[in-house]
Amino acid sequence: MTTASRALTQLASWPDLTQAPPSCGTGRALRSDRAEIAHFHSEMQVDLHLTARMIHHFESDLRDSSAIHLVPGSHWVTIRMECQADIDLLMTLVSAALHAHQGRPDHGGALHAPCNDHDGPAPTHENTGGPADPPEQESTVAVDEREEEAIRALIERLTASYSPTRSPAEIEAAVTAAHASFKDRPIRDFVPVLVERKVRAAFGRTTPDR
Incomplete structure (x- = not known):
């Protein structure tokens, strides 16, 4: 069993994730009741839907990991899956993704932004209906x-x-x-x-x- 397959098997057992066909049409996907969370495109990489707001907040931490690739303007990050440490990293970031999407209003493009494995242009303010995931004033x-x-x-x-x-x-x-x-x-x-x-x-x- 490959690293990505082991990660998919473990994550599929989480109660707040279900397997579904990916919107990009490539590989396999996991989603919550709010949004797509992860796309397993190959045995070597996973795209994870963190949201632009969370990526902006923790960009320096994400860039410090050699396993993570950031795409400018994207709501997703790509994680290279090669070893157990990459599985541990993915588990942590999936928790972050679930938390990021939990209880947020549907901004349209933000929840349905294309993953990094697509041929079109990266999401921008113009093609997602405005700035992605603006900070909300919560009590x-x-x-x-x-x-x-x-x-x-x-x-x-x-x-x-x-x-x-x-x-x-x-x-x-x-x-x-x-x-x-x-x-x-x-x-x-x-x-x-x-x-x-x-x-x-x-x-x-x-x-x-x-």
């Missing part, structure tokens, strides 16, 4: 509720992944502790992703290949 309560929902979903995913070796209580305690360690971060969008990365690092690579 603190709305942000807190969205974050707590993402943390609950994270506990469910990690429980499914680590159930052969970790008890549900142990997983919940680890997530709760990791979440508390990020309580002072001013930008909350990426907190669930950081929590997942910290818990997976603490548990080690004990996730079975499914």
